Amino acid sequence: MNQKDIKLFTPTTVVLLIVMAVGGLAAFYRLFFGLGASTHLNNAWPWGLWISFDVLGGVALAAGGFVIGGAVYILNWKKYEPIVRPAILNAFFGYALAATSITLDIGVPWRIWHPVIMWQVNSIMFIVAIHVVLYTTTLATESSPLILERLNMKKAVNFVEKIMPAIALFGVLLSLLHQSSLGAVFLIAPEKVSPLWYSSTLPYLFLVSAVLLALSMVSFETILSARVFRHKPPLDILRGLARGSLVVSGLYLLLKLKDLVTGPGVGLAFNGSLVSNMYLLEMIVGIILPFCLLLLKNVRTGVNGIFAVNMLVIIGTVLNRMNVGIVSMAEHNSRMGYDYFPSWMEFSVTMAMIAFAILGFKISVKYLNVLKLEH
Amino acid sequence: MKGFIEDFGAEAGDALDRFARNGVSRRDFLKFCTGVALFLGLPGEMGARIAEAAAAAKRPPVLWLSAQECTGCTETLLRASHPTLEKLILELISLEYHETLLVGSGKQAEEWREKSMKENRGKYILVVDGSIPVKENGIYCKIGGKTALALLEEMGTQAAAVIAIGSCASWGGVPSADPNPTGATPVHEIFKSKGIKVPVVNIPGCPPNPYNFLSTVLYYLTFKKLPELDDQARPKFAYGRIIHDNCERRPHFDAGRFALQFGDDGHRKGYCLYKLGCKGPETHANCPIQLFNDVGSGAWPVGTGHPCFGCTEKGVGFTKPLHSPAVVKDLTPPSLFTEVYPGKEGVSPGVKSLATGVAGVAIGAAGAALISGLGKKGDDKEDKGE
Numbered sequence: 179m180n181q182k183d184i185k186l187f188t189p190t191t192v193v194l195l196i197v198m199a200v201g202g203l204a205a206f207y208r209l210f211f212g213l214g215a216s217t218h219l220n221n222a223w224p225w226g227l228w229i230s231f232d233v234l235g236g237v238a239l240a241a242g243g244f245v246i247g248g249a250v251y252i253l254n255w256k257k258y259e260p261i262v263r264p265a266i267l268n269a270f271f272g273y274a275l276a277a278t279s280i281t282l283d284i285g286v287p288w289r290i291w292h293p294v295i296m297w298q299v300n301s302i303m304f305i306v307a308i309h310v311v312l313y314t315t316t317l318a319t320e321s322s323p324l325i326l327e328r329l330n331m332k333k334a335v336n337f338v339e340k341i342m343p344a345i346a347l348f349g350v351l352l353s354l355l356h357q358s359s360l361g362a363v364f365l366i367a368p369e370k371v372s373p374l375w376y377s378s379t380l381p382y383l384f385l386v387s388a389v390l391l392a393l394s395m396v397s398f399e400t401i402l403s404a405r406v407f408r409h410k411p412p413l414d415i416l417r418g419l420a421r422g423s424l425v426v427s428g429l430y431l432l433l434k435l436k437d438l439v440t441g442p443g444v445g446l447a448f449n450g451s452l453v454s455n456m457y458l459l460e461m462i463v464g465i466i467l468p469f470c471l472l473l474l475k476n477v478r479t480g481v482n483g484i485f486a487v488n489m490l491v492i493i494g495t496v497l498n499r500m501n502v503g504i505v506s507m508a509e510h511n512s513r514m515g516y517d518y519f520p521s522w523m524e525f526s527v528t529m530a531m532i533a534f535a536i537l538g539f540k541i542s543v544k545y546l547n548v549l550k551l552e553h
Numbered sequence: 554m555k556g557f558i559e560d561f562g563a564e565a566g567d568a569l570d571r572f573a574r575n576g577v578s579r580r581d582f583l584k585f586c587t588g589v590a591l592f593l594g595l596p597g598e599m600g601a602r603i604a605e606a607a608a609a610a611k612r613p614p615v616l617w618l619s620a621q622e623c624t625g626c627t628e629t630l631l632r633a634s635h636p637t638l639e640k641l642i643l644e645l646i647s648l649e650y651h652e653t654l655l656v657g658s659g660k661q662a663e664e665w666r667e668k669s670m671k672e673n674r675g676k677y678i679l680v681v682d683g684s685i686p687v688k689e690n691g692i693y694c695k696i697g698g699k700t701a702l703a704l705l706e707e708m709g710t711q712a713a714a715v716i717a718i719g720s721c722a723s724w725g726g727v728p729s730a731d732p733n734p735t736g737a738t739p740v741h742e743i744f745k746s747k748g749i750k751v752p753v754v755n756i757p758g759c760p761p762n763p764y765n766f767l768s769t770v771l772y773y774l775t776f777k778k779l780p781e782l783d784d785q786a787r788p789k790f791a792y793g794r795i796i797h798d799n800c801e802r803r804p805h806f807d808a809g810r811f812a813l814q815f816g817d818d819g820h821r822k823g824y825c826l827y828k829l830g831c832k833g834p835e836t837h838a839n840c841p842i843q844l845f846n847d848v849g850s851g852a853w854p855v856g857t858g859h860p861c862f863g864c865t866e867k868g869v870g871f872t873k874p875l876h877s878p879a880v881v882k883d884l885t886p887p888s889l890f891t892e893v894y895p896g897k898e899g900v901s902p903g904v905k906s907l908a909t910g911v912a913g914v915a916i917g918a919a920g921a922a923l924i925s926g927l928g929k930k931g932d933d934k935e936d937k938g939e
Binding site for chain 1: 901916918
């Protein structure tokens with residue numbers, strides 16, 4: 179299958195376009211009428227679906243960019259070269275969407291550029307903001323050969339590829355800081371966040387889980403595009419990623435258990451409340467099951483087994499971000515007398531973001547040399 | 554105790570007669586002295602010794618020097634009222650010189666001061682209110698043609714002890730505020746620079762509580778030594794703790810209930826004034842327990858709804874902006890406070906359905922992934938063949 183065979187107007191594309199249109203209208207409504215009119219956010223719930231799913235989840239899902247970028251451009255692991263472009267492009271989409279969501283989520287969207295000029299170095303939000311800006315720029319640079327190739331600008335491509343290790347190094351540095359600083363954001367609310375998630379190691383947990391998710395997400399995409407474009411999945415790459423997932427999920431499991439035991443104690447996880455059950459679900463789906471399954475050799479060497487584990491890790495880690503962002507504060511905010519269920523506009527904007535990422539990726543694959551398919 | 558009072562009655566009869574003529578009964582007088590003893594943290598029977606000292610036939614001479622001051626310290630002293638303190642203090646001590654209270658004036662007053670200093674050399678207590686200007690040899694404050702600086706040096710060297718009353722004399726006060734045009738300097742710094750070894754007690758405040766001054770004087774008269782002082786020469790019984798420690802609004806601070814603007818809901822309800830710039834957390838004084846003017850509870854700045862501005866504390870009063878938050882000493886409050894919504898269990902319905910929905914999607918997707926991924930075996934072998 180080559181790029182020309184990719185059909186642009188399929189029923190799926192139409193559905194995605196409709197979703198994007200609805201979400202786009204909702205986003206405009208939010209810009210003109212404000213957060214109060216368009217969302218169900220309130221004083222106790224200043225952060226809802228957009229932050230928990232779009233930003234926390236989106237940024238975590240974009241971690242593949244720095245993990246694979248670092249492996250290929252810095253560690254020179256040539257084996258993973260075929261997947262570096264889709265991984266970085268995917269990260270670019272993830273960050274662009276996270277940046278869009280933050281813009282919509284802050285009270286005065288047209289002041290989104292303020293942190294870049296007006297530094298408030300004591301604020302964790304400043305760290306997050308400046309990282310988003312810098313890393314999105316870095317990802318755009320890392321992805322630029324795609325466009326430059328298309329425009330036949332050979333010199334520019336050569337230049338970018340020459341400085342790629344430096345850019346990749348910068349990207350890895352920013353990602354290490356940014357992934358963890360998203361966790362650090364929640365350290366400012368010790369009395370709101372449930373002790374099941376609140377821990378001084380939260381930044382490290384965010385980082386480790388982002389790496390785990392990166393491996394799974396890249397593997398997932400590789401298998402998925404192999405199925406969609408009907409070519410054989412590169413099994414050695416998938417097996418390498420699965421071995422990496424095994425190591426990282428083991429480390430992540432250890433860190434999570436250490437936090438549980440040294441923090442609130444095991445009892446809190448099993449007290450049967452909704453919040454505790456959400457914690458258990460996240461632990462089982464996102465960490466324990468993938469780790470145990472990866473221990474089995476026939477699971478971590480077969481495409482179907484790897485695909486299943488990838489799904490579990492993606493679901494579990496996104497669930498973790500939803501838990502930290504929303505569920506962890508549910509009991510405190512309920513005691514304050516506040517409730518939160520996203521409005522249809524919040525849902526539609528989030529869905530439009532996902533649709534945009536899928537469609538954008540598809541268009542990129544068709545017109546740019548992302549997957550290095552035959553022309 | 555009983556026997557002592559009888560003896561005491563015989564010895565100090567003259568003084569007590571004198572008090573009685575001024576409307577202070579022997580009983581009132583002993584009660585007052587016992588009260589002073591308790592305020593100083595001394596055992597009750599010390600009251601009798603204080604009474605003995607206070608009623609001694611030869612009253613200790615006190616000279617009062619005023620420099621750059623507003624007479625607030627003198628006024629506050631006249632506000633003490635149990636029992637009618639202005640009478641008592643005039644009888645207790647022999648006030649030899651005080652610009653505001655002098656009967657004589659001009660040359661006569663200055664002559665009396667010099668005579669008294671000569672007679673009581675090394676025995677009198679010197680009280681100073683107001684800061685001493687030192688710029689250009691102290692020309693900014695003169696009394697009888699002499700600068701306050703020269704007078705302090707002259708009177709200070711011959712005194713038994715010096716009590717610097719008020720913030721100006723203790724650490725500089727208002728006159729020392731930036732840019733300090735007169736070079737206003739507190740007493741103890743001048744003593745240090747001139748090498749004068751006479752002990753100095755600081756009673757800061759703008760104005761200070763009269764009882765802090767009175768108790769220090771009585772302690773000195775009784776024990777012939779100064780009360781225990783802190784590193785800034787302030788009596789520990791009065792300045793040993795920060796205002797925040799004994800503030801009546803402290804529970805509001807601990808619970809995170811703050812007035813955010815003058816006249817807002819929290820301000821009307823008497824919430825903590827920390828966020829309005831109350832300097833209680835960094836100011837050493839006994840205002841919340843001693844109060845002012847003997848009119849009962851609430852008679853102090855915070856009690857009336859105004860933040861403490863730190864008048865007793867060097868580097869706080871007249872230095873820091875009135876409404877900027879204080880540096881909280883001894884304990885650092887969390888930037889967010891523990892919740893004040895006890896007793897409600899569980900999760901609101903909206904979040905509950907959101908969480909349940911998310912859980913449902915996660916379980917469904919995970920289940921589907923497991924079944925589709927691990928159930929099939931066909932293409933596995935195909936791939937392994939690669």
